[in-house]
Amino acid sequence: MEMETNSKTILITPLNWGLGHATRCIPIVKILQNHNYIPIIASDGEALCLLKKEFPYIKILELPSYKIEYPKKGKNFQWKLLFSIPKIAKAILKEHKVIAKWIHQYDIEGIISDNRLGCYSTKVPSVYLTHQVTVLSGKTTWLASFVHQLFIKKFKECWVPDHFNEINIAGKLSHSQNKKLNLKYIGPISRFHKKEIPKQYDLMIILSGPEPQRGILDTLLQKEIKRYDGKVLYIHGIIEKEQKTEQNGTVTFYNFMNTKQLEKAINESETILCRSGYTSIMDVEKLEKKAFFIPTPGQYEQEYLASKLNEENIAPFENQEDFKIENLEKLSSYKGFKNSEKTTNWEQLLRIFE
Structure with missing residues (x-):
């Protein structure tokens, strides 16, 4: 029946x-x-x-x-x-x-x-x-x-x-x-969901967005990250058939991660560096992370959101063409995100x- x-x-x-x-x-x-x-x-x-x-x-x-x-x-x-x-x-x-x-x-x-x-x-x-x-x-x-x-x-x-x-x-x-x-x-x-687990990375870089701007930022950050003193997880943001990973000194590279992997990795990371896209902002807010934003050039929405969060002392940002790895030092004077829990x-x- x-x-x-x-x-x-x-x-x-x-x-x-x-x-x-x-x-x-x-x-x-x-x-x-x-x-x-x-x-x-x-x-x-x-x-x-x-x-x-x-x-x-x-x-x-x-x-x-x-x-x-x-x-x-x-x-x-x-x-x-x-x-x-x-x-x-x-x-x-x-x-x-x-x-x-x-x-x-x-x-x-x-x-x-x-x-x-x-x-x-x-x-x-x-x-x-x-x-x-x-x-x-x-x-x-x-x-x-x-x-x-x-x-x-x-x-x-x-x-x-x-x-x-x-x-x-x-x-x-x-x-x-x-x-x-x-x-x-x-x-x-x-x-994502917040989980209290031991930190494994000092910095997590998550790239996203349409080309060619994703690739331009990728090239910039791969040069800058060489001068970063800490353990880094670097997600290129390229969706391919197979997941690929590479270790280069203290930096672990992935082409992409699925939701479960990303949730775990973000919870394990002290700081997040990413675009100021609205979904990314909602994710770091949910996980109550400190984040540094690089808006996509010419995208008014992302530039506005980055500026708003900077003025509210939640997260700093820098324009893509001006970014240097030393900019991350600004994070210490920002309060970071707090989940609204609604x-x-x-x-x-x-x-x-x-």
């Missing part, structure tokens, strides 16, 4: 722009499973490769790529993005059509889209996940925010992984004066799919 199940299938679609959108969807997938939902994951590129490794037993689908590229010079990023708009718009329309087909093909009854603008439907409850309700883009911030919020309104709800009150992480990024947006502040989310009511949030 077969048992009946009322489990609903939910599609999770993180944007492939660096790995942050994909990694912060990992706890979302696990939460859905814990609440008796059946997750299907869809993305493209490195984000898709990472999620395949994390969830080899879950159905994985491929979406059209936005093909967002970074210039070698950060000051040219706005122009590069501007010229990419027709290509991105085409991908958004294409993914919207694909979603409509998948709803029937895979009996999908809900969608959670992490910054993929075309992954919504009027036929099933659709949730948009973002920390950038306000999109910083210099002089065009008002226009970028207006367009982004037009897309947010197409979704039934917008989940913001931050706090609503004055004590928050993303500041003006995650807040808006637009009262017509159905925003729900779900608190910071992370795939519990999210996932049972209530997930009622949107009932």
Whole structure:
């Protein structure tokens, strides 16, 4: 006799722009499973490769790529993005059509889209996940925010992984004066858990983000790390078929780590050096680490977050072109991160799919 199940299938679609959108969807997938939902994951590129490794037993689908590229010079990023708009718009329309087909093909009854603008439907409850309700883009911030919020309104709800009150992480990024947006502040989310284990490394370097900026920073840090006096764990942030490791003096190199390995390694590390991407910030906040940030050149969001955390005396930062290993000495005068410990009511949030 077969048992009946009322489990609903939910599609999770993180944007492939660096790995942050994909990694912060990992706890979302696990939460859905814990609440008796059946997750299907869809993305493209490195984000898709990472999620395949994390969830080899879950159905994985491929979406059209936005093909967002970074210039070698950060000051040219706005122009590069501007010229990419027709290509991105085409991908958004294409993914919207694909979603409509998948709803029937895979009996999908809900969608959670992490910054993929075309992954919504009027036929099933659709949730948009973002920390950038306000999109910083210099002089065009008002226009970028207006367009982004037009897309947010197409979704039934917008989940913001931050706090609503004055004590928050993303500041003006995650807040808006637009009262017509159905925003729900779900608190910071992370795939990691804090563990009290002996320290093994003085410094952990975690690289991430799109090329060529990831590679440029990689080259810079491999030169600088030679003058660091301490034990280092260095993650290149390159998702490949096989995991590779190399020992060079006091520095241990990995091409990538899975979630369990990263959780253990970060807990074992005294200090974290990484980009000031929002997912990375949520991770170090959850694990209550001291961190030093190097924003991706030309990315206003990361520059703003790094500056905000510096002003709050939580974490120092330096621009990529000016970074020297001696900058890490600033860490001693910063207080580091403290986890807010707010519990999210996932049972209530997930009622949107009932």
